[in-house]
Amino acid sequence: MATFAFHGDLVWAESPGRLRQVPDGYLLIQDNLILGVSEERPSCPVEEHQGSLVIPALYDLHLHAPQYAYCGLWMDEELLGWLEKHTFPIESRYKDPGFSDRAYGSLVDDITRSGTARFSMFGTIYADSTLALMAALERAGLSGYVGKVNMDRNSPDYYREETWESLAETERFLDAASSFGHVMPIITPRFTPSCSESLLEGLGRLAKERKVPVQSHLDENLSEIDWVRELCPWSRHYAETYERYGLFGDTPAIMAHCIYLDDEELGLMREKGVYVAHAPSSNANVSSGIAPVRKFLEMGISTGLSSDVAGGSSLSMFRAVTDAVQASKLRWRCVDSSLSALSFSDAFFLATKGGGSFFGNAGSFEKGYEADVLVIDDWKGGSVLHPELTPEERLEYYTYRHPDEFIAAKLVGGRRII
Amino acid sequence: MATFAFHGDLVWAESPGRLRQVPDGYLLIQDNLILGVSEERPSCPVEEHQGSLVIPALYDLHLHAPQYAYCGLWMDEELLGWLEKHTFPIESRYKDPGFSDRAYGSLVDDITRSGTARFSMFGTIYADSTLALMAALERAGLSGYVGKVNMDRNSPDYYREETWESLAETERFLDAASSFGHVMPIITPRFTPSCSESLLEGLGRLAKERKVPVQSHLDENLSEIDWVRELCPWSRHYAETYERYGLFGDTPAIMAHCIYLDDEELGLMREKGVYVAHAPSSNANVSSGIAPVRKFLEMGISTGLSSDVAGGSSLSMFRAVTDAVQASKLRWRCVDSSLSALSFSDAFFLATKGGGSFFGNAGSFEKGYEADVLVIDDWKGGSVLHPELTPEERLEYYTYRHPDEFIAAKLVGGRRII
Numbered sequence: 001m002a003t004f005a006f007h008g009d010l011v012w013a014e015s016p017g018r019l020r021q022v023p024d025g026y027l028l029i030q031d032n033l034i035l036g037v038s039e040e041r042p043s044c045p046v047e048e049h050q051g052s053l054v055i056p057a058l059y060d061l062h063l064h065a066p067q068y069a070y071c072g073l074w075m076d077e078e079l080l081g082w083l084e085k086h087t088f089p090i091e092s093r094y095k096d097p098g099f100s101d102r103a104y105g106s107l108v109d110d111i112t113r114s115g116t117a118r119f120s121m122f123g124t125i126y127a128d129s130t131l132a133l134m135a136a137l138e139r140a141g142l143s144g145y146v147g148k149v150n151m152d153r154n155s156p157d158y159y160r161e162e163t164w165e166s167l168a169e170t171e172r173f174l175d176a177a178s179s180f181g182h183v184m185p186i187i188t189p190r191f192t193p194s195c196s197e198s199l200l201e202g203l204g205r206l207a208k209e210r211k212v213p214v215q216s217h218l219d220e221n222l223s224e225i226d227w228v229r230e231l232c233p234w235s236r237h238y239a240e241t242y243e244r245y246g247l248f249g250d251t252p253a254i255m256a257h258c259i260y261l262d263d264e265e266l267g268l269m270r271e272k273g274v275y276v277a278h279a280p281s282s283n284a285n286v287s288s289g290i291a292p293v294r295k296f297l298e299m300g301i302s303t304g305l306s307s308d309v310a311g312g313s314s315l316s317m318f319r320a321v322t323d324a325v326q327a328s329k330l331r332w333r334c335v336d337s338s339l340s341a342l343s344f345s346d347a348f349f350l351a352t353k354g355g356g357s358f359f360g361n362a363g364s365f366e367k368g369y370e371a372d373v374l375v376i377d378d379w380k381g382g383s384v385l386h387p388e389l390t391p392e393e394r395l396e397y398y399t400y401r402h403p404d405e406f407i408a409a410k411l412v413g414g415r416r417i418i
Numbered sequence: 419m420a421t422f423a424f425h426g427d428l429v430w431a432e433s434p435g436r437l438r439q440v441p442d443g444y445l446l447i448q449d450n451l452i453l454g455v456s457e458e459r460p461s462c463p464v465e466e467h468q469g470s471l472v473i474p475a476l477y478d479l480h481l482h483a484p485q486y487a488y489c490g491l492w493m494d495e496e497l498l499g500w501l502e503k504h505t506f507p508i509e510s511r512y513k514d515p516g517f518s519d520r521a522y523g524s525l526v527d528d529i530t531r532s533g534t535a536r537f538s539m540f541g542t543i544y545a546d547s548t549l550a551l552m553a554a555l556e557r558a559g560l561s562g563y564v565g566k567v568n569m570d571r572n573s574p575d576y577y578r579e580e581t582w583e584s585l586a587e588t589e590r591f592l593d594a595a596s597s598f599g600h601v602m603p604i605i606t607p608r609f610t611p612s613c614s615e616s617l618l619e620g621l622g623r624l625a626k627e628r629k630v631p632v633q634s635h636l637d638e639n640l641s642e643i644d645w646v647r648e649l650c651p652w653s654r655h656y657a658e659t660y661e662r663y664g665l666f667g668d669t670p671a672i673m674a675h676c677i678y679l680d681d682e683e684l685g686l687m688r689e690k691g692v693y694v695a696h697a698p699s700s701n702a703n704v705s706s707g708i709a710p711v712r713k714f715l716e717m718g719i720s721t722g723l724s725s726d727v728a729g730g731s732s733l734s735m736f737r738a739v740t741d742a743v744q745a746s747k748l749r750w751r752c753v754d755s756s757l758s759a760l761s762f763s764d765a766f767f768l769a770t771k772g773g774g775s776f777f778g779n780a781g782s783f784e785k786g787y788e789a790d791v792l793v794i795d796d797w798k799g800g801s802v803l804h805p806e807l808t809p810e811e812r813l814e815y816y817t818y819r820h821p822d823e824f825i826a827a828k829l830v831g832g833r834r835i836i
Contacts, residue, residue: 072818284744326702400490
């Protein structure tokens with residue numbers, strides 16, 4: 001088995017609020033796994049990155065692949081206008097393989113160059129386009145989940161499926177997607193307003209039969225919540241509209257946003273091990289609000305970060321870390337001073353081990369964790385203070401600036417991406 | 419007189435909420451001024467930038483030059499801890515010309531490469547270091563105001579002046595700084611808690627005698643406001659502590675932050691033509707809150723944007739534009755839904771003509787305005803949708819991404835910077 005080590009300044013987060021650092025240390029890697037951290041030079045081959053940061057790669061728990069083409073556009077629109085005027089018309093263009101290949105090509109290139117190792121991604125309603133995206137991500141050496149989106153109601157005629165068609169296409173998608181090694185399928189009801197109860201029921205059955213995880217949206221904004229209450233008058237809360245159909249933790253599940261969870265929903269999230277994908281940039285851009293992330297941490301609810309492209313306006317998960325810190329400070333000041341703000345190390349934990357646990361043992365430098373690693377030549381951006389800073393401080397400085405071109409090496413499950 | 423034109427896709431803002439665009443147009447420039455915009459090819463020499471954006475350069479109404487060395491560091495600290503543990507110790511190191519030159523060299527390089535044309539900047543309490551900074555900015559061809567900071571109380575012994583010394587050094591600074599052409603001095607009491615009333619009085623006298631503008635901080639956070647009330651029990655509000663001494667619009671003035679202005683202060687800002695430097699990034703990082711910018715616009719209070727390095731964590735004024743939009747949306751959602759959020763074009767106006775008016779006629783493509791111009795090769799970052807987008811849409815897309823390396827040309831007062 002192939003073993004080697006990165007030599008550099010190691011920093012990682014094993015728990016919220018606490019970074020660990022080993023300056024001038026060695027990260028030992030065997031095939032796809034972390035073997036451990038050493039302060040002594042090991043006997044295996046060493047890849048020299050002295051003076052550079054060696055950190056875990058980051059995880060993006062929620063983004064919309066087809067929306068990357070307009071990430072940072074039309075931000076003045078409210079959610080519903082944005083969906084109708086831009087999102088649905090453009091997503092429908094991915095039916096054309098030429099458009100789909102060009103647009104997804106650019107996304108795959110940019111994720112490859114970024115700090116993101118693994119992700120959970122929405123495609124479009126088109127199975128073939130989504131499979132092509134998965135193939136491109138697989139070729140790039142990346143890992144994660146990609147879903148064919150399901151929508152059979154409250155969507156324009158040109159971008160909506162019949163219920164039977166949505167389920168049949170999802171089955172076909174799951175069959176075809178099983179051939180990839182590192183990029184895996186995920187069941188993806190867009191959100192309750194877009195999915196009839198028959199569709200949700202069918203998707204829940206598929207998730208259970210095929211043992212496939214689930215991703216969707218939950219409690220993003222107040223009018224959406226009212227709408228769900230109207231559509232499902234039997235439900236005690238939004239979460240129940242997924243839970244009733246086996247889409248809420250019966251298999252691993254990620255729910256994006258979770259800004260307005262009530263106490264029962266919070267309890268259910270914890271009990272069923274459902275992940276929050278916290279998307280601070282999107283929640284500001286779409287005027288949704290700010291999720292109570294400190295409460296999730298206190299309750300032990302699994303939480304990771306999300307770029308939520310293109311509600312979010314940046315693909316960078318380093319940017320998501322600082323957005324999460326800033327949003328939590330504004331929440332503390334403007335909404336609820338009983339929940340303290342996130343520290344930098346809290347947010348860095350969320351972007352690494354916090355979200356990484358959705359993918360198994362990932363996001364830390366503990367023994368047996370996936371070898372998802374970044375080497376950052378942060379001395380290139382050197383402040384005059386650089387020589388005086390600790391690796392932890394340099395990580396914070398880099399994270400607020402995060403130029404992708406300083407990434408000198410990137411491993412995903414031990415595979416060399418950069 | 420030398421006249422030439424930029425050929426490209428012109429976009430600028432003449433008023434809040436409304437962009438103007440001339441696709442495939444010509445921006446005519448004579449020496450340091452805009453001559454006008456034409457859809458027809460002019461007879462003067464044309465610099466070809468077909469397919470690129472041609473836009474006004476941006477203005478940064480408030481930043482701390484010595485803090486750029488740690489922009490994006492120690493963001494977990496609260497304001498007072500941050501000042502004592504990091505800001506004051508590091509600012510005091512600028513007494514050493516070697517340190518000062520290296521640190522300011524990096525700032526000047528990065529501003530030169532950025533979209534910022536003009537600025538109003540705090541230096542340190544050291545006149546010589548501040549003069550050296552001004553000389554470097556002047557050599558780089560940039561424009562704006564730089565102040566020697568005044569502090570004679572509530573500061574550590576190693577970074578505090580005697581009152582007489584602070585005033586004498588300010589006079590010496592003003593004398594020496596009058597030799598620069600485009601970089602000009604500005605009176606800079608750090609803020610009321612750092613300045614005795616004798617010092618404020620002396621500075622007000624100097625501002626009036628020398629006809630020099632003023633910059634300071636106002637109503638940034640609630641405990642700061644309480645502190646000012648304690649220190650100046652005679653004052654009706656924080657603004658009066660400057661106004662009483664001729665530091666509040668008797669000469670042109672910029673006040674950073676202005677989050678918690680009361681009605682009387684709002685009225686005084688308008689009446690005296692005092693500028694707000696709105697600093698959304700800093701106001702989140704330091705957990706201050708969100709300024710009611712829509713109210714400033716409705717009342718006709720002069721307002722520009724600020725990076726507020728290093729309370730703010732980015733030097734980019736494009737980033738400040740999108741931060742202002744996001745913050746205003748969160749304010750609408752979380753604080754006060756009676757004030758609508760800023761649109762992209764509102765915020766772009768603030769970063770150009772809004773703040774630019776502090777420097778004269780600056781920030782627009784109207785005839786007689788300063789030739790402060792950026793050419794952006796935004797096709798380099800091309801989304802698959804790029805060919806379908808209007809110049810206005812491309813400006814928004816670029817602004818959310820803002821890679822400095824796409825800036826193909828930059829003029830400040832007609833001087834070629836890039």
